[in-house]
Amino acid sequence: MTRGSLRLRLIAGAGVAIALALVLAWFAMTWLFNGHIERRVEDELLVQVRPLLADLQLARGVPVAGSEPADPRFAVPAGGLYWQVSGAEGAIRSVSLWDSHLPRPKAAPSDEWRVRRADGPFGQRLLLMERAIRLQPREPAVIVQLGYDLAKLVPAQREFGREMALFLALLWMVLALAAWAQVGLGLRPLRGVGQDVERLRRDASARLGDGYPRELAPLTGSIDALADAREADLVRARRRAADLAHGLKTPLAALAAQSARARESGALQIADGLDSSIAAMRAAIDGELARTRISLVHEGRSTVALPLIERLVAVIEQTEAGERIAFSIACDESATLPLASDDAAELLGPLLENAARHARRLVRVAIDTMADRRVLTVGDDGPGLDTVQRDEAILRGARLDSAQEGYGLGLAIARELAEATRGELELARSPLGGLEVRVRWPLSD
Structure with a gap:
């Protein structure tokens, strides 16, 4: 013992x-x-x-x-x-x-x-x-x-x-x-x-400081030095990923131009192949940028949900997919999401876009508190996914490398953002008939 x-x-x-x-x-x-x-x-x-x-x-x-x-x-x-x-x-x-x-x-x-x-x-x-x-x-x-x-x-x-x-x-x-x-x-x-180490795990910018006995000073100093090195590595990784993404924009634009010229010349099969490759590369770049962004997510922060949801819905309603559907929002004014504002927008945005793209007439967004968990639900009345397709979508999301049309990349971003803040993402059939995405977070201790 x-x-x-x-x-x-x-x-x-x-x-x-x-x-x-x-x-x-x-x-x-x-x-x-x-x-x-x-x-x-x-x-x-x-x-x-x-x-x-x-x-x-x-x-x-x-x-x-x-x-x-x-x-x-x-x-x-x-x-x-x-x-x-x-x-x-x-x-x-x-x-x-x-x-x-x-x-x-x-x-x-x-x-x-x-x-x-x-x-x-x-x-x-x-x-x-x-x-x-x-x-x-x-x-x-x-x-x-x-x-x-x-x-x-x-x-x-x-x-x-x-x-x-x-x-x-x-x-x-x-x-x-x-x-x-x-x-x-x-x-x-x-x-x-x-x-304090738990707080440091949630917020990479936090530090233990000097408010400890002399005997613990070597330990706390080493932890702070490790946190500094980790934060610096994350910043460098994010910068390298961003540089890579920007560096690939020009080659991708050149390839897109080549595809357009090939299509104009009647080489449709070659153009389709180029377009497919370009889409795959862009998806991979977007996924890698999302992963880098997620690695810098800090726990212990929160965002009031309703204003954010309304702002995102207003943007999506201006798109072609958003013009033909209605949004139902069930959320208290005091409800919050356990993410910083930018992170919450990056999680909610893809979920709302996916739901709007596949919905027929209605998308429902809700935030509830059930037992010891806070639950975000985004559901639509579209065709949805069967059990096998939902499992495949989760697998694709785990790889963050799917370039296929559908839910893959948006679900991947949402899933990793949820897991980065001790949450979990689940796919189910919506009461509206389509797909329902549920994200659960434990309430703060």
Whole structure:
């Protein structure tokens, strides 16, 4: 799942990193807590041993205790709290040791208490504190040992570990949510880049600009440079196509003159062949110019449809085909087409001309909004096309190279203009009886 999403990869990485850090924190905190409670035990043992040390004496090398620690655990056999004093001739111990003894070291420091762990009586693991103490200046030192059963600390350590684990789990959730919010804020500029790139796709003159964080500046700068290069290439291509079309006008005019002279001389078959070739070349040139024009169509623009339709109809009505038919326009005054004015005229013009040329009495133009689409419909009451012919017309339009009489080139121009603005062109039978051309565009998001 995370392969296709940078957001999920960042969030997953942050979640794993936070989890590892919190696990390490759990180990560190439990280790610190264990050290803390052991130091508390050491302090407690030192407090307990003071009465014993205050009245401790040696009698013929054997320690004698004047008073004992007050903690009752010293009086309970295997109670977990022990003391032992060892001299050269013998040793005394707490009742809690019963008939056992603490492991006596060979030597003990005299300037401080030494703390170590050792196996004690009754199968217990003990925390031992031991020190060599000289009771009188000329007497031999005795070794004082204090023992604490480490098993007594296990419940507190486990409870702390559980509570700390629960706390760190909750902390992980909070930090994961914070990481999710941080990733969202960090990636928000990329969403803006996506929106601006979409705007750039619709309008070649648009640019991303400098309104992005420094980290995105190389990306946005490269995109703008690519857009500049693309626009320059399109302009050069359009100029070359226009130059080619103008350059071919003179040869075509010469060929037309040759055809006229051949026809005057009675070579009708040769003249017809020349006229057919000239028509094919002109259709190819017109198609190529239309393709170049379409490549520069910009999305994101719109034109109020009704004035444009009325203007085109007024022009067509002045032609021989337009004089004999009537036009029906069904369009709201506020209806728009998602093209610039010139592009809309280039799309509507061929459709209206084709319909007027093939209609008997009526051409109907309508613009409607259906569900999430805007629909332009141009239909006529002419002979129309059957299903096979409509499919062939679409195929010819896809090539933009048909020189045949009929709908081909006009439909080709309209189709490519529609597709250049995310629309689609469909041919159907008109309710009037002839051909109906429908162009659908998705409504703006």
